[in-house]
Amino acid sequence: MPGNKTLDKISSELIKQKKKISTAESCTGGLIAHYLTNISGSSNFFDRGIIAYSNIAKIDLLNVSKDLLEKHGAVSKEVAYAMADDIRKQSNVDIGLATTGIAGPTGGTVDKPVGLVYIAISTSEKTNVKKFKFSGNRLENKTSTLHAALNMLYEELKG
Amino acid sequence: MPGNKTLDKISSELIKQKKKISTAESCTGGLIAHYLTNISGSSNFFDRGIIAYSNIAKIDLLNVSKDLLEKHGAVSKEVAYAMADDIRKQSNVDIGLATTGIAGPTGGTVDKPVGLVYIAISTSEKTNVKKFKFSGNRLENKTSTLHAALNMLYEELKG
Numbered sequence: 001m002p003g004n005k006t007l008d009k010i011s012s013e014l015i016k017q018k019k020k021i022s023t024a025e026s027c028t029g030g031l032i033a034h035y036l037t038n039i040s041g042s043s044n045f046f047d048r049g050i051i052a053y054s055n056i057a058k059i060d061l062l063n064v065s066k067d068l069l070e071k072h073g074a075v076s077k078e079v080a081y082a083m084a085d086d087i088r089k090q091s092n093v094d095i096g097l098a099t100t101g102i103a104g105p106t107g108g109t110v111d112k113p114v115g116l117v118y119i120a121i122s123t124s125e126k127t128n129v130k131k132f133k134f135s136g137n138r139l140e141n142k143t144s145t146l147h148a149a150l151n152m153l154y155e156e157l158k159g
Numbered sequence: 160m161p162g163n164k165t166l167d168k169i170s171s172e173l174i175k176q177k178k179k180i181s182t183a184e185s186c187t188g189g190l191i192a193h194y195l196t197n198i199s200g201s202s203n204f205f206d207r208g209i210i211a212y213s214n215i216a217k218i219d220l221l222n223v224s225k226d227l228l229e230k231h232g233a234v235s236k237e238v239a240y241a242m243a244d245d246i247r248k249q250s251n252v253d254i255g256l257a258t259t260g261i262a263g264p265t266g267g268t269v270d271k272p273v274g275l276v277y278i279a280i281s282t283s284e285k286t287n288v289k290k291f292k293f294s295g296n297r298l299e300n301k302t303s304t305l306h307a308a309l310n311m312l313y314e315e316l317k318g
Contacts, residue, residue, distance in 0.1 A: 023210075029196025030182075030189030033210045037188025040264055040297055042212075048220065049210030051182075051192045057207035057250065061220070091216065105199055138199055 006150050007039055013157040014045040019094040021153075023049040024062055024087035026074065027101035027117060028145050035146060047091045052083065062086045075100050075112050077129045084120035085127055095156065096122035097149060101132075103141045115141050119149050121156050128152070165309050166198055172316035173204040179252035180312075182208040183221055183242040185233065186260035186276060187304050194305060206250045211242065221245045234259050234271050236288045243279035244286055254315065255281040256308060260291075262300045276304050280315050287311070 014021065023033050023046075033049035036042055050061045055074055058064040064082045072078040080100050088096025101117030108114035115134040120127060130152060134144040173180065182192045182205075192208035195201055209220045214233055217223040222245045223238055231237040239259050247255025260276030267273035274293040279286060289311060293303040 025189075028193075029201075029205075030184075030192030030208055030210065033189030034187075034193050034301075037210070037212065037262075038298055038301070042188075043266075046188075047213045048216035049189055049208075049212070050220070051189065051196070051208035051210070053196065053202055053208070054206045060249070061207065061209070090219075103196075107202075139197055142193075142197070 006154065007035060010036075010150060010154055010157065011039045011042065011045065013154070015041075017157065019157070020045050020047050021095040021097060022047045022087045022091040022093045024083040024096065024098040025049065025051050026053060026058070026083070026099055027103045028099045028142050028149070029053065031142050031146050032097065032099065032149055035150070047093050048087075050087060058083065063090075073112065075102055075116060075118065077118055077131065080118035080120035080129050081122075081127050084122035084129075088122045094123060095153070096120075097153060098122075099145055099149060101141070101145060103138045105138060117141070117145050117148075119145065119152055121152050123156065128156075165313065166194060169309060169313055169316065170198045170201065170204065172313070174200075176316065178254060178316070179204050179206050180254040180256060181206045181246045181250040181252045183246035183255065183257040184208065184210050185212060185217070185242070185258055186262045187258045187301050187308070188212065190301050190305050191256065191258065191308055194309070206252050207246075209246060217242065222249075232271065234261055234275060234277065236277050236290065239277035239279035239288050240281075240286050243281035247281045253282060254312070255279075256312060257281075258304055258308060260300070260304060262297045264297060274300050276300070276307075278304065278308050278311055280311050282315070287315075
């Protein structure tokens, strides 16, 4: 699990830059929001988090189109992009962070194996999506995704 | 943190009873959803989670009325009830679980001290709200809320 240092640096930057963040998680299931809200005073920079586990939740709560889900699948660059973009816009914050992936041990296919994860960060200027392939058990894959997401977030904040 | 036994018992009951759950968290910030989704196969019983940290998120995503928030405050029996009820109905599941409280160390008042937490469980038959007063640090209060929520959930499932 990430140490307090990473979280402290992120919260310091968010507060210094007066930026707010919201999260849209699938495979991490709330882990990222849990870490961000471990910081006292996080209500100053964290607005909301959505854990869209089912496809219908992605459609209902994050305006991901049914066509996009059918064409690319829930675990895809395109859906990660759409989730991050929507959570930022719907909550009127500076940064939207999204994860979608296959934590395992079930749910993997040849094309989309266990450990495949997409992480997206959306700002008003751009939306970046990165692809990862982790190789741990379910909790390890969630934790690796958390680490990678926090690193991407810190990089984004450093500019 | 709760052992695998508590989670295993809950997931077994949910699967056996063919019941689905959604969560609406405030003070726990995603911790409960994180635990529920640590179970492999949780997509069979977990539909969605909303982390409504700001009041506007509670209004936007959980249909908590502005009047209710103004009259009783976000940390209240009434708001916990409304959050659990709405997340169950909006996601068309059997059980809605909600938390609202003051994790601390800041944000406490004489009337509503740090550690005050309301947990609500909503089913089609009834909505139960319990009041707690924890006395740990921020993470300990989140974890105590998680434990209490999982115990309430297991009691509900046992009937």
